[in-house]
Amino acid sequence: MTYVFHPKEEIKFQEFVLFHKTHYKQIEVNINIYLTLEPSIPESVRKNTEMLLQSFLSLLVNSNIEDIDEDYASHLQKWYQSQLSNVNQKSYNLFQLVYQKSLMALMIQLKYKNKIPMLIFLLSVLTYILHINNDWVNEDVTKNNQHKLHESSQLKRLQSMEKLNKLLIRSSGVRDLAYILKKCQEYFNYKRCIFYAYAPWSDQFYGVIGEELLKIQSMKGQVTEEYKIFNREKPIYLKNPKNYVKDENIELFNLSSVVFIPITYQNQLFGWVTFDQLGKEFNCSKDDLELLEQVGKHLGLFLSREGAEVVKTSDIHLTEREYSILGLLAEGYDNKKIGALLFISEHTVREYVSRLMTKLKAKNRTQVVAFAFRLGLLN
Numbered sequence: 001m002t003y004v005f006h007p008k009e010e011i012k013f014q015e016f017v018l019f020h021k022t023h024y025k026q027i028e029v030n031i032n033i034y035l036t037l038e039p040s041i042p043e044s045v046r047k048n049t050e051m052l053l054q055s056f057l058s059l060l061v062n063s064n065i066e067d068i069d070e071d072y073a074s075h076l077q078k079w080y081q082s083q084l085s086n087v088n089q090k091s092y093n094l095f096q097l098v099y100q101k102s103l104m105a106l107m108i109q110l111k112y113k114n115k116i117p118m119l120i121f122l123l124s125v126l127t128y129i130l131h132i133n134n135d136w137v138n139e140d141v142t143k144n145n146q147h148k149l150h151e152s153s154q155l156k157r158l159q160s161m162e163k164l165n166k167l168l169i170r171s172s173g174v175r176d177l178a179y180i181l182k183k184c185q186e187y188f189n190y191k192r193c194i195f196y197a198y199a200p201w202s203d204q205f206y207g208v209i210g211e212e213l214l215k216i217q218s219m220k221g222q223v224t225e226e227y228k229i230f231n232r233e234k235p236i237y238l239k240n241p242k243n244y245v246k247d248e249n250i251e252l253f254n255l256s257s258v259v260f261i262p263i264t265y266q267n268q269l270f271g272w273v274t275f276d277q278l279g280k281e282f283n284c285s286k287d288d289l290e291l292l293e294q295v296g297k298h299l300g301l302f303l304s305r306e307g308a309e310v311v312k313t314s315d316i317h318l319t320e321r322e323y324s325i326l327g328l329l330a331e332g333y334d335n336k337k338i339g340a341l342l343f344i345s346e347h348t349v350r351e352y353v354s355r356l357m358t359k360l361k362a363k364n365r366t367q368v369v370a371f372a373f374r375l376g377l378l379n
Contacts, residue, residue, distance in 0.1 A: 011117045013072040020060040030102035048091040080132045085234040160187040168302045174374045178209045190275040197271040197370045217366050235293045236260045237284040254279040261292050265300035325352045330369045
């Protein structure tokens with residue numbers, strides 16, 4: 001029997017999103033199966049493709065149905081820009097193939113009556129993403145041609161990295177990090193730079209360094225799907241952070257375009273730095289992202305080096321009780337809860353926290369945890 005397609009059966013973006021929300025788990029299972037079974041794919045391509053697939057599915061599943069309009073171009077533009085560091089031709093081709101297979105397999109399994117309209121809509125989405133990809137490729141080609149004519153831009157990049165390297169060599173410890181980040185704003189032409197420390201023992205992030213310190217230190221949470229911007233391996237550029245950053249955080253920092261850079265060294269994650277222009281929208285090319293990725297790696301090497309030196313020379317000694325309270329602080333407990341867990345008064349807890357701040361030369365609880373991690377007192 002031949003299937004006759006009627007235009008009235010066309011689906012809308014809202015229906016497309018709703019289908020993904022309803023069948024999220026099974027789509028995810030299918031993606032993992034097809035990605036694993038795809039033959040002769042280099043591991044690097046497979047890894048990049050997995051990140052693309054997960055982020056695209058997350059974009060759809062976490063979209064608010066009530067906020068969706070039928071002009072889905074802006075949604076796809078935001079998503080693509082956030083994945084610039086993961087996209088290349090091989091990973092994008094595999095992304096398309098696996099996503100189509102996963103969706104089609106599910107619709108066949110469900111005996112979904114609108115599978116042809118759904119597939120057609122998916123193809124239109126993938127086609128639009130391809131156009132975005134081509135636009136970025138052409139833009140990069142144009143920029144490369146411009147660089148050939150005007151090499152001063154590339155020279156400035158190299159000079160900026162050289163300034164950073166000299167600064168890191170001169171710096172003596174983790175307490176210089178605030179000054180280093182301030183200089184990074186200057187070297188790389190951004191108006192704001194914030195450091196978020198990563199606590200591996202609890203898989204949490206903490207706002208630690210930057211201007212408007214009270215706001216920054218109010219930022220903390222679990223590194224979960226809700227905070228998918230905290231990519232642990234690659235930088236992320238968001239021209240518009242809506243749907244990726246909580247609305248209250250966007251409002252708190254008057255946030256527009258922003259770049260998230262992981263600080264890593266030899267598979268160890270120290271945290272992230274963000275760069276933005278204090279509420280002003282800006283563009284960020286792949287070259288810009290690659291430069292900032294190097295900044296993150298150099299900062300990671302610096303923190304690794306300084307951490308090793310401090311551990312060897314540190315004469316800080318904590319009592320068993322101080323260690324217990326330090327561990328509970330790292331878990332995010334407040335004084336009242338710590339007191340209840342250790343069967344001591346809230347006042348006594350405050351005294352212990354004050355001692356920890358004195359011993360670690362920290363200004364607040366967040367710095368106590370961050371410095372303890374850097375000093376090797378917490379693993």
